[in-house]
Amino acid sequence: MKPILCLALVLTAATFVQAQTIQKAPSLSLRDIRGHVVRLSDYKGKVVLLNFWATWCPPCRAEMPDLVKMQREYRSLGLQVIGITYPPETVRGVQRFTRQLRVNYPIALGTKETKSLFDESETLPLTIVIDREGNIRDRIEGILLPEEFEQKIKPLLK
Amino acid sequence: MKKKQFVSTIVMAFVLALGAVGVSAATRKSTIRVEGMHCKMCSASVTKALKATVGVEKVEVSAEKGEAVIQYDDEKVTEAKLREVINGTGFKAVEEKSDTK
Numbered sequence: 510m511k512p513i514l515c516l517a518l519v520l521t522a523a524t525f526v527q528a529q530t531i532q533k534a535p536s537l538s539l540r541d542i543r544g545h546v547v548r549l550s551d552y553k554g555k556v557v558l559l560n561f562w563a564t565w566c567p568p569c570r571a572e573m574p575d576l577v578k579m580q581r582e583y584r585s586l587g588l589q590v591i592g593i594t595y596p597p598e599t600v601r602g603v604q605r606f607t608r609q610l611r612v613n614y615p616i617a618l619g620t621k622e623t624k625s626l627f628d629e630s631e632t633l634p635l636t637i638v639i640d641r642e643g644n645i646r647d648r649i650e651g652i653l654l655p656e657e658f659e660q661k662i663k664p665l666l667k
Numbered sequence: 668m669k670k671k672q673f674v675s676t677i678v679m680a681f682v683l684a685l686g687a688v689g690v691s692a693a694t695r696k697s698t699i700r701v702e703g704m705h706c707k708m709c710s711a712s713v714t715k716a717l718k719a720t721v722g723v724e725k726v727e728v729s730a731e732k733g734e735a736v737i738q739y740d741d742e743k744v745t746e747a748k749l750r751e752v753i754n755g756t757g758f759k760a761v762e763e764k765s766d767t768k
Contacts (some may be wrong), residue, residue, distance in 0.1 A: 631707070633709045
């Protein structure tokens with residue numbers, strides 16, 4: 510009887526810990542650089558990478574060609590990158606920059622408050638990984654490294 | 668018997684000393700000036716990329732000083748490679764440097 514009770518307690522504790530660590534992504538609705546509304550809820554069922562960036566941030570600029578490549582290669586598996594700018598930015602400056610890089614995913618205009626909805630850190634770039642059920646699975650500070658993509662994002666695409 | 672024990676102790680001490688010399692010879696510390704690192708929010712990428720590099724043991728990046736102090740195993744990674752890693756984060760590793768072994 511005792512082992513069964515112990516097992517039940519362990520399982521309950523494990524479920525509780527999991528429920529504590531998995532956090533639902535907040536609802537988000539922003540204007541993109543073309544004037545369209547981008548809603549996070551529109552991407553339910555996809556693995557979303559919310560990438561906070563700025564044109565004045567050198568690592569953010571260095572990272573973008575890799576994000577463009579990831580979006581191209583993994584779109585069919587359900588990957589959706591969404592770029593969110595961090596102020597100060599001008600729409601024209603962002604448009605010019607993303608056109609040069611041929612960015613193939615939506616770019617929305619964010620504020621400091623938009624970023625703080627997801628993370629309190631003072632780091633750019635910052636990538637929030639959201640699974641197909643709309644749960645935040647990871648917060649990746651700094652440039653997204655290939656090994657992080659393999660370990661933290663690729664398994665969610667299966 | 669005592670003689671045998673003495674000899675084995677000497678041999679062991681010699682082997683340990685050799686090992687210690689080997690470790691210190693491979694560890695190098697370099698200070699690399701990083702240009703354009705005005706944005707404190709962005710400097711985390713330099714630390715992260717350097718720490719993810721094989722052979723790097725310790726990293727201290729200062730946006731204020733505009734430099735990265737790196738302790739690494741020079742048998743596993745070269746300073747040229749470290750500069751390449753820094754450049755890959757969008758900043759520029761400047762050639763001038765101070766170097767200590």
